[in-house]
Amino acid sequence: xxxxxxxxxxxxxxxxxxxxxxxxxxxxxxxxxxxxxxxxxxxxxxxxxxxxxxxxxxxxxxxxxxxxxxxxxxxxxxxxxxxxxxxxxxxxxxxxxxxxxxxxxxxxxxxxxxxxxxxxxxxxxxxxxxxxxxxxxxxxxxxxxxxxxxxxxxxxxxxxxxxxxxxxxxxxxxxxxxxxxxxxxxxxxxxxxxxxxxxxxxxxxxxxx
Numbered sequence: 001x002x003x004x005x006x007x008x009x010x011x012x013x014x015x016x017x018x019x020x021x022x023x024x025x026x027x028x029x030x031x032x033x034x035x036x037x038x039x040x041x042x043x044x045x046x047x048x049x050x051x052x053x054x055x056x057x058x059x060x061x062x063x064x065x066x067x068x069x070x071x072x073x074x075x076x077x078x079x080x081x082x083x084x085x086x087x088x089x090x091x092x093x094x095x096x097x098x099x100x101x102x103x104x105x106x107x108x109x110x111x112x113x114x115x116x117x118x119x120x121x122x123x124x125x126x127x128x129x130x131x132x133x134x135x136x137x138x139x140x141x142x143x144x145x146x147x148x149x150x151x152x153x154x155x156x157x158x159x160x161x162x163x164x165x166x167x168x169x170x171x172x173x174x175x176x177x178x179x180x181x182x183x184x185x186x187x188x189x190x191x192x193x194x195x196x197x198x199x200x201x202x203x204x205x206x207x208x209x
Contacts, residue, residue, distance in 0.1 A: 055081070055082045055084075056079055056080065056082060056083065056142075057080045057082050058077055058078075058079060058176065058177075059077065059078045059080050060076065060078075061076040067155060067157055068157065069157050069158065069160070069162075069166065070157065070158070070159030072154060072156035073154070074152055074154045075176070076150050076152040077150065077151055077153075078147050079148045080146070080148075081144055081145065082144075082145075084144050085182050086143050087141070087142050087180040087181060087182055087183060088181050088183055088193040088197050089138050089142060089148070089181070090135055090136065090138070090197055090201055091135070091136040091138070091176070091177075092135045092136075092176070092178075093109075093134050093135075093174070094124065094126065094133045094176075095107060095133075095155070095173065095174055096129060096131055096169055096170060096172070097132045098130075100165060101168075105157060105158070106155070106156040106157075106158075107156075108153070109136075109151060109153050110150075110151070110152040115138060115148065116137065116149075117137045117139060117194060118134060118136050118137075119134055119135045122135075122203075124207045126172075126207075129170060131209070133207070135203060136151055137193065137194055138193060153174075175209050179201055181197065181200045181201070
């Protein structure tokens with residue numbers, strides 16, 4: 001592998017918001033796009049970073065949905081490659097963790113098993129707040145102008161959750177990020193998406209939020 005690997009990451013975040021006096025969560029908040037360099041958060045020993053940024057977009061459903069005790073909401077997202085090079089990518093979901101109410105949330109994902117490999121929940125910390133993260137690794141290269149299959153998350157909230165318990169959730173209850181790397185940067189090492197992503201975005205240390 002080349003000593004200097006041209007890698008960049010595109011962070012996209014979609015979050016839920018607590019709204020008005022009902023404390024319902026709005027899962028239709030517009031997606032924010034934030035570009036960041038891998039060197040800002042990866043551990044020592046990772047490749048030197050340089051080159052152009054990967055141009056991918058996180059396309060999410062924008063219908064207005066509310067999540068409240070006894071209700072459910074869904075969000076469907078897909079990664080689109082808007083750049084001129086093929087990419088490998090991971091799609092990460094983080095849900096705020098509250099020990100008292102976690103078991104009262106039913107969280108399910110609908111993703112094509114042939115296209116994605118998903119992890120178990122992992123405990124992470126985001127700015128001092130506990131979250132649980134699940135990561136979906138796309139098993140193929142995403143070619144320019146192509147869009148990957150959708151991933152849908154559905155969150156249902158038990159009717160027994162009280163207003164006091166609901167009030168502990170922050171505005172960014174749900175976070176979604178897409179992390180992409182150029183396939184050609186890893187061509188000398190591997191043509192396997194999971195292997196390449198594990199080199200650049202290792203799951204054991206990964207917390208991109």
